[in-house]
Amino acid sequence: MGLLDRHVGLHALNREVHATGVNPFGIRMERVLSATEAMIDGRKTLLVGTNNYFGLTFDQSCIDAACEAIRSEGTGTTGSRICNGSYSQHLLLEKELAEFYGKKHCMVFTTGYQANLGVISTLVGPEDFLLIDADSHASIYDAVKQTQAEVVRFRHNDPSSLEARLRRLGDKPGNRLVVLEGVYSMLGDSAPLKEFVAVCKKYGAYVLVDEAHSLGLLGDNGRGLCEAVGVLQDCHFIVGTFSKTLGAIGGYCVSNEPDFDILRISTRSYMFTASSSPGTIASVRQALKIMKEKGPELRKRIWDNVATLYDGLAAHGFKLGPEHGPVVAVHLPDPMTAIGFWRSLLEAGIYVNVVVPPATPNNLSLLRCSVSAALSREQLKHMVEVMAGIGRQLKVIGPAAQAAAAE
Numbered sequence: 010m011g012l013l014d015r016h017v018g019l020h021a022l023n024r025e026v027h028a029t030g031v032n033p034f035g036i037r038m039e040r041v042l043s044a045t046e047a048m049i050d051g052r053k054t055l056l057v058g059t060n061n062y063f064g065l066t067f068d069q070s071c072i073d074a075a076c077e078a079i080r081s082e083g084t085g086t087t088g089s090r091i092c093n094g095s096y097s098q099h100l101l102l103e104k105e106l107a108e109f110y111g112k113k114h115c116m117v118f119t120t121g122y123q124a125n126l127g128v129i130s131t132l133v134g135p136e137d138f139l140l141i142d143a144d145s146h147a148s149i150y151d152a153v154k155q156t157q158a159e160v161v162r163f164r165h166n167d168p169s170s171l172e173a174r175l176r177r178l179g180d181k182p183g184n185r186l187v188v189l190e191g192v193y194s195m196l197g198d199s200a201p202l203k204e205f206v207a208v209c210k211k212y213g214a215y216v217l218v219d220e221a222h223s224l225g226l227l228g229d230n231g232r233g234l235c236e237a238v239g240v241l242q243d244c245h246f247i248v249g250t251f252s253k254t255l256g257a258i259g260g261y262c263v264s265n266e267p268d269f270d271i272l273r274i275s276t277r278s279y280m281f282t283a284s285s286s287p288g289t290i291a292s293v294r295q296a297l298k299i300m301k302e303k304g305p306e307l308r309k310r311i312w313d314n315v316a317t318l319y320d321g322l323a324a325h326g327f328k329l330g331p332e333h334g335p336v337v338a339v340h341l342p343d344p345m346t347a348i349g350f351w352r353s354l355l356e357a358g359i360y361v362n363v364v365v366p367p368a369t370p371n372n373l374s375l376l377r378c379s380v381s382a383a384l385s386r387e388q389l390k391h392m393v394e395v396m397a398g399i400g401r402q403l404k405v406i407g408p409a410a411q412a413a414a415a416e
């Protein structure tokens with residue numbers, strides 16, 4: 010057996026996908042025109058799958074800040090902060106993020122993936138318990154592979170399931186760390202965070218919330234779901250990313266835990282990788298400034314856009330994720346229908362993500378649309394009509410779909 014033969018299941022899917030003529034996992038953006046448009050297959054394409062929630066990737070002030078930093082500090086740091094030192098901008102960004110959340114400490118990571126991987130796996134040790142939602146992001150599951158703690162999974166978004174597991178642990182020694190996400194990345198559903206936090210308090214568990222998809226979008230100041238439901242001070246660790254709302258790349262963790270900084274010399278994904286480049290950090294600092302200044306306006310725009318897309322698709326009879334969210338997930342009956350739908354949409358000049366098992370919860374086949382404040386209402390209404398046309402053609406909406414559902 011060859012080294013790659015164990016991926017036999019994926020090879021079969023890959024072959025089937027390639028036979029359709031386009032590979033959804035190998036899309037080439039020939040030219041990126043703006044936060045919402047790119048040239049794909051020689052065609053101007055609307056981007057509704059890129060998590061560019063505030064559309065800041067082409068903001069002139071962020072670009073200027075990045076260019077200025079590259080000119081003065083160079084293109085890269087060429088090493089980790091424990092070896093090559095921190096640049097002033099790393100420290101300033103950490104201070105600004107800590108202040109933004111009203112927390113004492115902040116650590117910036119090169120990606121959000123590394124923030125989750127490192128913080129979660131390092132916080133808990135062999136005596137401890139790590140409790141995670143079943144639908145957690147891959148970065149959380151990868152932290153599970155690295156931790157020495159005992160891992161316990163609870164049902165997605167179900168505080169009673171978490172409570173049952175905490176109760177079962179009884180008075181076993183060791184800390185309990187519960188990991189949640191503000192908004193889940195596949196279905197766009199938000200956690201019942203208030204209820205989860207109440208359970209954690211009852212059982213003396215620490216809480217870590219990943220606000221990757223809620224930074225900027227929720228809460229009066231855009232601090233995420235923790236702020237929106239009034240539990241910011243009850244959450245011991247908040248993790249987030251710069252790769253979505255802030256339009257760059259990187260991750261962070263903020264906390265009030267007094268010895269938090271010990272993570273700087275114990276977290277492998279912080280210590281053994283190069284730190285973020287000066288250009289990236291400068292653009293993130295500027296994006297954070299924009300988020301603070303223009304947050305209310307940008308939030309209104311994105312939530313109006315979410316309503317246009319979600320309600321428009323729902324009115325045509327599409328089965329969607331459970332609630333309005335920055336991710337609007339369209340359920341399709343099987344992987345090949347999802348890929349066929351995705352391909353027709355791309356041919357019509359609209360790019361979304363197609364996600365199929367094993368990457369999805371409950372083996373769902375989904376078209377994952379991520380909404381941006383930079384999209385216009387007209388663009389989204391056009392998208393709804395295009396999707397309705399394809400949906401009818403593929404019989405996933407309309408009388409044929411209803412008859413099949415009734416059987």
Ligand SMILES: Cc1ncc(COP(=O)(O)O)c(C=O)c1O
Binds near residue numbers: 146
């Ligand atoms: C919930 C969640 N956490 C973490 C990450 C990782 O973020 P990054 O892109 O910064 O690595 C993602 C990105 O997809 C995510 O969806």
